[in-house]
Amino acid sequence: MKYDEVVETLASYIVKKWEFDNGTKNIAKLILKDSMGCMVKSLNNNQCKKMLGPVENGAYVERGIMVPGQRKGLGLLDASWNLGILVRWLDYNDCFLAEEWGHPSDNLGGIIAAAYHQAETGNKITVGDVLNFMIKAHEIQGVLSLCNSLNRNGYDHVFFVKLATAAVVSEILGGNEETIKNTIANVFADGAPLRIYRHAPNVTTRKSWAAGDATMRGVRMALLTKKLDEGYPNILTEPDWGFNANVMNDKNITVSRELGDYVVRNILFKADFPAEFHAQTGAEAAMRLSEKYNGRLDSIKEIRISTHESAVRIIAHKEKLTNPSDRDHSLEYIIAVALINGDLKTEYYYDEYHNSHPEIDQLIKKMKVIENPRYSNDYLDPEKRSVTNAVQLIFSDDEASELIEVEYPIGHKFRRSEVEPVIDRKFRSNVTGYFNTNEIEELDKLFDDEEKLFDMEIRDFMKKWVK
The missing domain is CATH 1.10.4100.10 (2-methylcitrate dehydratase PrpD)
Incomplete structure (x- = not known):
């Protein structure tokens, strides 16, 4: 039919x-x-x-x-x-x-x-x-x-x-x-x-x-x-x-x-930090700025963020962040905690962490998020599929940091050479604490021999992940 x-x-x-x-x-x-x-x-x-x-x-x-x-x-x-x-x-x-x-x-x-x-x-x-x-x-x-x-x-x-x-x-x-x-x-x-x-x-x-x-x-x-x-x-x-x-x-x-x-x-892998994907490059830009300016966060007057239309519409300009599900989908929250810590962890989204770090909300209030039309066009361009964010800090004495623009996240196909070691590191981090060292080594080795892995029965493979 x-x-x-x-x-x-x-x-x-x-x-x-x-x-x-x-x-x-x-x-x-x-x-x-x-x-x-x-x-x-x-x-x-x-x-x-x-x-x-x-x-x-x-x-x-x-x-x-x-x-x-x-x-x-x-x-x-x-x-x-x-x-x-x-x-x-x-x-x-x-x-x-x-x-x-x-x-x-x-x-x-x-x-x-x-x-x-x-x-x-x-x-x-x-x-x-x-x-x-x-x-x-x-x-x-x-x-x-x-x-x-x-x-x-x-x-x-x-x-x-x-x-x-x-x-x-x-x-x-x-x-x-x-x-x-x-x-x-x-x-x-x-x-x-x-x-x-x-x-x-x-x-x-x-x-x-x-x-x-x-x-x-x-x-x-x-x-x-x-x-x-x-x-x-x-x-x-x-x-x-x-x-x-x-x-x-x-x-x-x-x-x-x-x-x-x-x-x-053309798949996008998330790097070894957890952030909604439209914010990944923003997090990376903030981490780079944190390396140089972490000691001056108190004197920031304004944080300028340029991004693409999808990020503006979906993960920006949220008035209240009441739970982890809100925070891990907030461009401003993600950039704030990345500036403060120089990294990004799942734990930063939890209520306990947010409530004990008032400086997060103080930084968010100083943020101005705008759409860059070029970023929006490149986001939809099938030859690029970029996910660009740019971050710049303006201090109380009107000094400005360099503008850090990150066009492609680490997991993008244009940075594919960086992906495999990132996935390996992320994998070991993710399974640590649930499996012991010997079990982690065994699980990691499953993926070394592709021929052996591809021929393994799916039941045998899945049973290795059950304790």
Whole structure:
């Protein structure tokens, strides 16, 4: 049955047998390593730990899916949820920015859980297979983000997580092209959540678990469609009730480039400091200024920050920062604590730290954030995809510091040579405290031999992360 063109394009991409080259596979391996480290780091967060385990108390599963932080197995949906929130909780995993933004490794929750689930039925699924599925999910979420802005219509980017997870998991579960099209159509019919939980005065920890919820819902849609294989061929274009008319405000959702491995190739890794990605270069600029001017922060009269439109709209000019979820998405807060400390740690967002450091708010009151149109254009330029911030300090005697402009964050493709040692250092830091020294060495070595890693069964791989 012929579906809307976008649905046809996505399903055709999923079922094609792709042989990704070594460069793409190496980046995918780094994404997996980084994501696993983020999962373990999240186990230190008390709010995150409250959300772990089965949604229904006591609903563990014999021979279930093993998840970091859980000593008993979980069912497929619960495992997708747990893995998804662990990857995403600290906002420390990879990122892709365009008209829409998001974190494509959020899809790993559903992908790993589904692969593990299928392996339990006798199908050999390796880490290499999982990475191929992951590359496809990254591509779907990222390419849809290039020219389709959900946020401008009030909807949350995790809809694209649900969609990408569902499409890939449908394949993992044995779906053919028709089933995958029906699954995608059901996701579009399911709709998108509002962004209300990401914006003041309604910011809550839901922004930390929304992606886990989305990847779990993607798995659920794949399962439901497998049971009764029905869909909606005109789900996007139906003039009264379709997705384009009702969610996109009559703008057609599009696939703006040929699908392949573009998104993994252009993925943005977060450096070994946690900051919302639009603020990463601002944090780096502030750290450089801190090296020279840390002893003069009391005499600052004004802090001038130039940034791109998305940062102004999403993470700047917040009047109140009432919880960690607010603070780690505040450009001004991130720059303030980076100036004060010369680094950036998750702990700086906690209530205790904020309440005991009044100088943070004093610096924020001196900040002036403006949009630089060139930065905004370069942010959307497919050949650049820059995420520029510039910071300058003006002192009470009218002396000005140098203007520190950082165009590309360390995790950008144009600084790719810097990424691998950063990911290695970040990984070891993330898992320290949960695993002992010998266990860390063993986990780190998993990623040294690519051939051995890619051929490892996914169940064996995941069991190494459970204590």
